[in-house]
Amino acid sequence: MITKEKCVKKHNPGFEQLCEAARKNVHEVSIQQVKEMMDKGTIPLVLDVREESEFQKDHIPGAKHLGRGVLERDIETIVPDKATPMVLYCGGGYRSALAAESIQKMGYTNVLSMDGGYRGWNEASYPLVKE
Numbered sequence: 001m002i003t004k005e006k007c008v009k010k011h012n013p014g015f016e017q018l019c020e021a022a023r024k025n026v027h028e029v030s031i032q033q034v035k036e037m038m039d040k041g042t043i044p045l046v047l048d049v050r051e052e053s054e055f056q057k058d059h060i061p062g063a064k065h066l067g068r069g070v071l072e073r074d075i076e077t078i079v080p081d082k083a084t085p086m087v088l089y090c091g092g093g094y095r096s097a098l099a100a101e102s103i104q105k106m107g108y109t110n111v112l113s114m115d116g117g118y119r120g121w122n123e124a125s126y127p128l129v130k131e
Helices: 004-009 013-023 031-040 052-057 071-078 094-105 117-123
Strands: 027-029 045-048 086-089 111-114
Touching: 013 094, 027 031, 031 086, 031 111, 031 117, 071 094, 086 094, 086 117, 094 111, 111 117
Parallel strands: 027 111, 045 086, 086 111
Antiparallel strands: none
16 A cells, blocks of 8 residues: 555655756756746746646646646647746656656757745745635
8 A cells, every 4th residue: 555655755766867867958947046037027937747636736826737747748739839938847846857858858948947846935935826
C-alpha cells in the first residue's frame, strides 16, 4: 500500500536524475523573480503544470492550468505563438523543469521554470487563489 508519507518524503533517484538533466537545458527563475514580473506585468502567461486536483485546491493568481499529462498535446492550441513569454510552475520545480524542456523541444523560445514551485510560493506567503 502506498501511503501519503511515502509519496511526500523524497523523489525516486531516477526521477531526480531526469529532472537535474532537464534543469541544465532550461532557464529557471526564483519565486521572487516571478512575483516581481507579475507585479510589473512583464510576464503575460503563468502555467500551472500540476495535476488538476492540485490546481483546483489553490494556485497562483492569474495562472492557467495545463497539466503535465496533456501539456505537449494541448500547448499549441492554448499558446499558438511559440515566442510567448511564459513561466511554468509545479509543486516544487521538478515537473516544471521537465515541462519547460519538453515544450522548448517543440519550438517554444521564451519559457521559464519557477524553481521552488507552489511550495516555495506558499512558504513566501505570496497570494494564492483558493477555489
